[in-house]
Amino acid sequence: xxxxxxxxxxxxxxxxxxTHFGEPLPSATTWHRDLLSVMAKDSPKRSxxxxxxLARDLDDYLAFRHFxxxxxxxxxxxxxMAPLITGLAGVLQRFGHEIEAFLRRSFx
Numbered sequence: 024x025x026x027x028x029x030x031x032x033x034x035x036x037x038x039x040x041x042t043h044f045g046e047p048l049p050s051a052t053t054w055h056r057d058l059l060s061v062m063a064k065d066s067p068k069r070s071x072x073x074x075x076x077l078a079r080d081l082d083d084y085l086a087f088r089h090f091x092x093x094x095x096x097x098x099x100x101x102x103x104m105a106p107l108i109t110g111l112a113g114v115l116q117r118f119g120h121e122i123e124a125f126l127r128r129s130f131x
Contacts, residue, residue: 029115030081030084030085033081033115033118034055034058036122037058037059037062037072037073038058040062040069040072041058041061041062044066044068044069045068046061046066046068049061055085056085059073059078059081059082059085060078062078063075063077063078069125069129070125070128070129071125072122073118073121074121077114077117077118077121080110080114080117081114081118083107084107084111084114
């Protein structure tokens with residue numbers, strides 16, 4: 024569950040950046056995915072916050088989180104889960120580095 028907390032924290036960081044720059048937050052049922060997509064692109068008020076590669080990687084974790092929360096009887100696919108489990112620390116580290124780089128670019 025620590026990973027879920029990290030993902031929630033990361034979503035809050037992205038929502039805070041969007042709010043700071045006066046951007047509307049996605050409100051559709053796919054808002055998690057939409058937020059990643061928006062943050063991986065330049066907007067008129069800011070540069071891209073995330074690389075497209077990191078946004079895709081984070082989307083894999085969101086998809087797994089959605090599945091594990093909503094499955095009535097979760098069927099765990101270890102072959103699909105193994106790369107997510109082993110790669111999580113690196114993805115979270117990349118998130119931190121990309122946020123730091125964005126902040127340095129945006130607020131020199």
